[in-house]
Amino acid sequence: MLDSAPMPAPLLEVRGLKRYFDVSPSLLERVLQRKRHASVKALDGVSFSVRQGETFALVGESGCGKSTVARCIVGLYRPTAGSIVFEGGDLADMPSRQATIALRRRMQMIFQDPYASLDPRWRVRRIIAEPLVTHGLAQDRATLRARVDELLQQVRLSPADGDKYPHEFSGGQRQRISIARALAARPDFLVCDEPTSALDVSVQAQILNLMRDLQREFGLTYLFISHNLAVIYQVSDRVGVMYLGRLVEVADTDRLFTHPLHPYTRLLLETIPRLDAAAGDRPERDPVGGEVPNPIDPPPGCSFHPRCPFANERCRTEPPELIEAAGTLVACHAVEEGRLPEPGSQMSSAGGFHPPAP
């Protein structure tokens, strides 16, 4: 956790980020079946900042827009609107292509499925060497080899593993290879999109420990995405809770888990899986009650209102803005109006979170 003072400067700022996807039916369907153009508002005005050296987590159910945030930040998607600012520089407004490439080197991404992100035809040594070559970070073959060996050791693999192919490794080892490849570019900022979700619980803990050690060793800043609140509790300093393309609550991790304000955060906390549970006992994804609305046609007002026990007429018509309440940023009319009960009083265990046993 971060010390209270001095407050580190933001390394990354996401301001009013929107990303819409055109999901219109084909021209033929539009003409013959009179179907209309349609778009998914995957992100509809997301703003947050990540401070130097911290782990900022994004959590929310499947489809809420977590990966879209990640992909916009690392440049895989172009934002529909809004800006992404890294160390004060707007990514869409770099002075030259070289400046963009140099800045992109400093942000790397780790994906959920390490197998899909590693070329199966390449030996591990080549996979890890590629960013070193691309960014001109090794002057000759001997330096390149030594650096790849060093990276393999940093992720607790051996230099001999460099001669193998990805399929010769377990899921956890493959994620170590992905991490080594990401570290090769000497980044400051790692975007980690569900990096342990595909792994067994014991392996998951090893990878999380490795990531924590690397963060300390290299002063890394993480954006850590997960749908698993137990993992989020373990790794993050601050948390943003997303629902249908918007942030509904942003708070320090301890604060969020002990004093959740938004009704959606409270529901999520009720269904928290335990890190120490046997793999077979883990709940399936999306355990929160009620249906997630169709993102092509989200409900008016607060998009959580069809599932919210505290919804009133204002909630059905007026979208709530993120406002500060008791040190937390929260978008909820009931919080603003002071009509939300204390955590745990009406929504069972919410607010009564017990950290996973060691």
Ligand SMILES: Nc1ncnc2c1ncn2[C@@H]1O[C@H](COP(=O)(O)OP(=O)(O)OP(=O)(O)O)[C@@H](O)[C@H]1O
């Ligand atoms: N390339 C795309 N084309 C059309 N729609 C998309 C595309 N990518 C994402 N979406 C839609 O945008 C919304 C947000 O998707 P996103 O993948 O960001 O969610 P997520 O929170 O990462 O979900 P998960 O937990 O399942 O990974 C979803 O409704 C999804 O269907």
Ligand code: SF4
């Ligand atoms: S704004 Fe209204 S509907 Fe939305 S979470 Fe708050 S109380 Fe529930």
Ligand SMILES: [Mg+2]
């Ligand atoms: Mg995702």
